[in-house]
Amino acid sequence: MKYLSLNDTHKNKKTVSFREAMVKGLAPDRGLYFPQEIPTLDKEFLENLPEYTEHEIAYRVISPFIGGEIPEADLRKIVAETLSFEIPLVHLDRDYSTLELFHGPTMAFKDVGARFMARCLGYFNRQAFTKTIRVLVATSGDTGGAVANGFLGVPGVEVIILYPEGKVSDIQERQLTTLGQNITALKVKGSFDDCQAMVKQAFLDEEMEHLNLTSANSINVARWLPQMFYYFLAVRQLQKEGNTRKVVFSVPSGNFGNICAGVMASKMGLEMSYFIAATNVNDTIPRYLDSENYAPNPTLPTISNAMDVSDPSNFIRIEKLFHGELPQLRRVFSSHSYTDEETREAMKDLYATYRYIADPHGAVGYLGARKALEDFPGHRAVFLETAHPVKFLKEVEATLNVTLDLPLQIQEVMEGEKHFISIESYKGLKEFLLGS
Numbered sequence: 097m098k099y100l101s102l103n104d105t106h107k108n109k110k111t112v113s114f115r116e117a118m119v120k121g122l123a124p125d126r127g128l129y130f131p132q133e134i135p136t137l138d139k140e141f142l143e144n145l146p147e148y149t150e151h152e153i154a155y156r157v158i159s160p161f162i163g164g165e166i167p168e169a170d171l172r173k174i175v176a177e178t179l180s181f182e183i184p185l186v187h188l189d190r191d192y193s194t195l196e197l198f199h200g201p202t203m204a205f206k207d208v209g210a211r212f213m214a215r216c217l218g219y220f221n222r223q224a225f226t227k228t229i230r231v232l233v234a235t236s237g238d239t240g241g242a243v244a245n246g247f248l249g250v251p252g253v254e255v256i257i258l259y260p261e262g263k264v265s266d267i268q269e270r271q272l273t274t275l276g277q278n279i280t281a282l283k284v285k286g287s288f289d290d291c292q293a294m295v296k297q298a299f300l301d302e303e304m305e306h307l308n309l310t311s312a313n314s315i316n317v318a319r320w321l322p323q324m325f326y327y328f329l330a331v332r333q334l335q336k337e338g339n340t341r342k343v344v345f346s347v348p349s350g351n352f353g354n355i356c357a358g359v360m361a362s363k364m365g366l367e368m369s370y371f372i373a374a375t376n377v378n379d380t381i382p383r384y385l386d387s388e389n390y391a392p393n394p395t396l397p398t399i400s401n402a403m404d405v406s407d408p409s410n411f412i413r414i415e416k417l418f419h420g421e422l423p424q425l426r427r428v429f430s431s432h433s434y435t436d437e438e439t440r441e442a443m444k445d446l447y448a449t450y451r452y453i454a455d456p457h458g459a460v461g462y463l464g465a466r467k468a469l470e471d472f473p474g475h476r477a478v479f480l481e482t483a484h485p486v487k488f489l490k491e492v493e494a495t496l497n498v499t500l501d502l503p504l505q506i507q508e509v510m511e512g513e514k515h516f517i518s519i520e521s522y523k524g525l526k527e528f529l530l531g532s
């Protein structure tokens with residue numbers, strides 16, 4: 097598979113390999129990389145997913161995107177190590193199910209993409225190790241921890257994480273500041289969008305070219321594409337149970353990488369009838385789909401902080417999957433925004449009705465799922481639960497009046513000491529990078 101830049105307007109577009117797309121992160125013209133074609137999977141395979149193991153499915157889904165650059169045995173091993181924990185589909189009743197993506201080491205769904213990318217980068221480094229690669233990543237909360245954990249100790253890779261001061265939870269901050277080794281945390285006075293803008297600026301700064309910077313945000317194809325696994329595994333489970341109803345997926349969305357992977361999975365042939373991108377009050381996309389006017393507002397802090405994004409990078413990839421045709425997109429995709437108050441009500445409702453403890457992001461997903469079943473009665477709704485409630489301990493305990501036990505993964509980080517460097521602007525980032 098070759099990748100092209102979404103900013104490339106030439107008739108004969110320049111293409112790069114998977115390795116180059118991953119190592120560069122963003123194309124030199126600032127565009128996101130996008131696969132040159134969308135592979136489709138065999139119908140027989142897609143209709144009989146339960147006959148295959150989870151690892152076999154993931155391997156078949158991702159291998160067309162790697163195009164032989166990683167030999168089969170190595171890629172199978174990467175996939176197996178990536179999916180080394182459960183991704184259960186939990187049924188709340190006959191209409192609502194939740195796909196729990198939080199059973200990985202940092203208890204948010206970003207573990208899958210981060211582990212996959214770290215292992216791919218590790219593979220290429222082992223083959224031809226030349227210079228240190230610096231992974232520069234902005235986090236709204238969970239990416240930082242997942243990337244720190246996934247990349248810890250990978251030879252030839254330095255990881256630099258930018259996070260917005262005061263806008264991530266205590267556990268999230270610990271997960272990205274306590275590991276040490278090849279991981280450095282930079283605390284930024286500003287919002288996630290400021291962090292993301294600084295990362296993008298660094299990639300384009302000629303004075304940094306010799307540093308081999310890459311990104312581990314969902315703009316990176318190696319982070320973004322493995323998220324397709326979730327949807328295949330959910331549909332596999334539904335097939336196994338003999339589900340015959342149409343299925344709507346509601347995805348709590350911030351940078352729109354996860355839902356974009358879902359749309360990609362459906363373009364590869366996976367049977368999914370509709371997508372809801374549920375957002376918090378950072379509602380650029382819901383407004384855009386109503387008005388066709390793309391007008392990001394300043395980012396607002398919310399209780400679902402990993403989705404505090406007002407200029408979501410990946411939406412352009414979703415548009416591309418529909419050839420830039422909004423009417424086509426609207427047939428299978430809509431986006432709705434919810435306030436913190438509504439989110440807390442949804443958490444309470446899930447707890448009162450099903451004794452299910454959701455984190456604020458999952459609760460936003462549930463609100464999207466409720467909307468889906470209003471619009472499409474008779475369908476089945478799957479909402480993605482993207483983080484373990486314990487990651488948002490204070491909020492969940494206060495809203496539901498419960499006490500949560502700390503899982504082992506979290507107990508460990510609570511003991512670590514936070515280390516970070518404070519920066520205020522791009523200048524601070526640049527000084528840090530050039531001095532490192």
Ligand SMILES: *Cc1c(COP(=O)(O)O)cnc(C)c1O
Nearest residue numbers: 238350351352353354402482483
């Ligand atoms: C990152 C994140 C999201 C948003 O995912 P995107 O791919 O950025 O849309 C939702 N929930 C949690 C818990 C996250 O960490």
